[in-house]
Amino acid sequence: MKMKKQLASSLAVAFSAVLVWSCNQSDPDPKGDYVSGVFVSNEGNFSQNNGSVSFFPRERNTADADIFAAANGTALQGGVQDFVAADGKGILLVDNSVAGQDKVVFVDSYTFKSEASIGAPDIENPREAVITGSKAYVSCWGTNADLKYTTGYIAVIDLATKKVTKKINVADGPENLVYSNGKLFVGSTPWGAGNKLTIINTTTEEAGSPIATQGAANPVGLDANGKLWVNANDKVLRINTETNATETTLAIATEGFKSPGNFTFSTDLRSIFFVLSWFDSNGRELGATYKFGIGDAQIAMTTPLIPRVFTGLAVDPTQGLLYAGVTPSYAQAGYAIRYRTDGSVVDSIKVGVAPTGFFFQ
Secondary structure, eight states: OHHHHHHHHHHHHHHHHHHHHHHHHHSOOOOSTTSSSEEEEEOOOGGGTBOEEEEEOTTOSSOBOOHHHHHHSSOOOBEEEEEEEETTEEEEEEEOSSTTOOEEEEEETTTOOEEEEEETTTOSSEEEEEEETTEEEEEEOOOOTTSSOOOOEEEEEETTTTEEEEEEEOOSOEEEEEEETTEEEEEEOTTSSOOEEEEEETTTTEEOOOEEOSSOEEEEEEOTTSOEEEEETTEEEEEOTTTOOEEEEEEOOOTTTOEEEEEEEOTTSSEEEEEEEEEOTTSOEEEEEEEEETTOSSOOOSSOSBSSOOSEEEEOTTTOOEEEEEOSOTTSOOEEEEEOTTSOEEEEEEOSSSEEEEEEO
16 A cells, blocks of 8 residues: 555656646747847838838847848838737738738737738728737728828727727727727827827727817827826827816927927836927928926926937837937938937937837837
8 A cells, every 4th residue: 555655646746747847838938039129110111112120139239120021031011000919919010002902910929920911901001009908909091092081990800810800980090099998099190180089998899979189189108197198289188097087288389380299108107208390491300309297287398308300209118218210211221229218328220211110028
């Protein structure tokens, strides 16, 4: 009996060891060239459909160019509007200059291998995406055949089947998206007439009563107190997401011809960065980058944080550095410049044509 107990005990220990090994084998660390680092969405030249995604680890100051082409042997064939990922599942929004050629491309975000894609008529002129749980939401302008931005919808995608399950009508060119506690806040293009913030209930997948705004609504994100900040023309609004009431309105000194954009939060969600830009008589874009706190009574505009304009801004939640996209022209490579949040430069990294977005993994 004693020998049998020892044998049973030994078998139990062995079985436990096998079980632990099996669990470890079934849940390994992610493998791939792009497990941790910075993805740069390069919009490219619209007429040339040469958008791409660049990548670099945080400790490096050189980027891998066009990682989709490197992983798949073919380019994306369109402009990259956005890239987001969660749990190794990545979504690329590709806008092609030829009608009917737009698409959402699914990739393994660790290897960037393509897994599937969705094209027209489910995806037309995609703008921005968010992932929450097993679903992704993609804002689309629709066909926009009249070039007046009067159409649009939110495509609801089941990430398991990689199919669009519903198209929620949101007219006037839906753009930026912010998700919070069962609500999807949808902005609109500044070139349309949609002076409202659309609110979608993600449980019922229906749009409710919108919040009227003085100018096209551009939801920025949630601050440290859970309040939603929205840019609308020359103002920024702080909105209570429970009541949908506007609690604070701050004015931006635009002088009537400057446009604010590229809003992004600091890591602690207590400061907001943005670019104020305009074009001179020669068509050259000028501007500067500013910063204000969520508790400020007004936005200080006398001294910019950084005296230059950028085509994209984002803050790395890991290091807290500010990433800024520079587009010298739409015929040459751009740059990602890293700044400390006091405006001092860290370094500059050559990326693709027209860097407009950053994703940190």
